[in-house]
Amino acid sequence: MANLADQNAVLAALRTVNDPELHRDIVSLNMVRDLAIEGSTVHFSVILTTPACPLRETIDRDVRAALSGIGVNDVQIDWGAEVRTTSRPDGPRKIEGVRNVIAVASNKGGVGKSSVSVNLAVALASLGAHVGLLDADITGPNIPTMLGIEGGLQASGQNGLQPVETYGIKAVSIGFVLPKGTPVVWRGPMIGTGVRQLMHDVDWGDLDYLVIDLPPGTSDASMSMAQDALIAGAVIVSTPSKVSIEDAQKAVAMFDRLGIPVFGIVENMSSDIFGRGGARQAAEDLGLEFLGELPLDVRIREGGDGGVPVVAGHPESEIAESFFHLAEQVAARCSVLQFAGEAGVR
Numbered sequence: 001m002a003n004l005a006d007q008n009a010v011l012a013a014l015r016t017v018n019d020p021e022l023h024r025d026i027v028s029l030n031m032v033r034d035l036a037i038e039g040s041t042v043h044f045s046v047i048l049t050t051p052a053c054p055l056r057e058t059i060d061r062d063v064r065a066a067l068s069g070i071g072v073n074d075v076q077i078d079w080g081a082e083v084r085t086t087s088r089p090d091g092p093r094k095i096e097g098v099r100n101v102i103a104v105a106s107n108k109g110g111v112g113k114s115s116v117s118v119n120l121a122v123a124l125a126s127l128g129a130h131v132g133l134l135d136a137d138i139t140g141p142n143i144p145t146m147l148g149i150e151g152g153l154q155a156s157g158q159n160g161l162q163p164v165e166t167y168g169i170k171a172v173s174i175g176f177v178l179p180k181g182t183p184v185v186w187r188g189p190m191i192g193t194g195v196r197q198l199m200h201d202v203d204w205g206d207l208d209y210l211v212i213d214l215p216p217g218t219s220d221a222s223m224s225m226a227q228d229a230l231i232a233g234a235v236i237v238s239t240p241s242k243v244s245i246e247d248a249q250k251a252v253a254m255f256d257r258l259g260i261p262v263f264g265i266v267e268n269m270s271s272d273i274f275g276r277g278g279a280r281q282a283a284e285d286l287g288l289e290f291l292g293e294l295p296l297d298v299r300i301r302e303g304g305d306g307g308v309p310v311v312a313g314h315p316e317s318e319i320a321e322s323f324f325h326l327a328e329q330v331a332a333r334c335s336v337l338q339f340a341g342e343a344g345v346r
Ligand SMILES: Nc1ncnc2c1ncn2[C@@H]1O[C@H](COP(=O)(O)OP(=O)(O)OP(=O)(O)O)[C@@H](O)[C@H]1O
Pocket: 108, 109, 110, 111, 112, 113, 114, 115, 116, 137, 140, 142, 214, 215, 216, 268, 269, 270, 294, 295, 296, 297, 298, 299, 300, 301, 302, 304, 305
């Protein structure tokens, strides 16, 4: 039976529980808070590094087993999350109010970057995170259509451009400012300036994650993004086809050169038509994390064209499940890299 005198014993037991990805115990990671013992009941909070934590059940099980080992079986845990901020000495400046920037990229066009960006953002938000989405495809913005937002909607507030709030996320696109169908014929330097403004001149408020949808290629948009803002990491999208994988490898090489960590590769459009597993193999060959498979599914296309992201329109579907899985994987990689950054490892 636990009493006040047992606080130390409880903490000692909790120190034997490691965060499975950070490989350190949850007490020294400051994840255990507000420990209180009332009679035989032990209460405390566990503050995870992201609300999209895939490891909560594992940690819950390990905590209960460790406490049971010292005879404490009446345990009440309040779960919470505090997303930490990416920090990298000598990195570019942070975007005001944004803890982590996640870039979604591939060298190849049409592989699903925008679809992944939108659904990743909405999935992270529905798991409880504060999320923004930035359309960095200045000359071919698709985010307005995918979110069902008409042109001319963007309002300018006191603190700069105001994001449009929809599906639980804050979104910004040049396509919100311009009437639909207006071509943007900017070239290099102007695109760079445009991306910089969309990142820094927007009143984002307080965001755990800002997802950036990049245009295809090693473009001006990618370069500006990398030079003008601290990026937590990149998600590379590839279809299973060989040519797409070759292009994905180029994207990985580009981020390496830019000094931006790659969270991993996600395979999109896995199917009998395009094949399956090619991107997983490529991730393995490149020593990168495989972030999951997204099947070829007409609901992704319909959701994109109809302005209702599939994660919001069919949250119970298997395809939404795949996006939730992706969101958890990305959030977990982000936590791991932040931690490596804090420990001085790149
Ligand atoms: N898994 C999928 N299943 C079915 N359709 C998909 C899937 N992923 C993407 N699509 C569809 O494929 C088309 C291209 O996707 P998307 O616009 O997301 O690609 P992109 O990589 O952003 O393209 P771009 O290089 O032009 O920016 C869209 O019509 C989208 O709805």
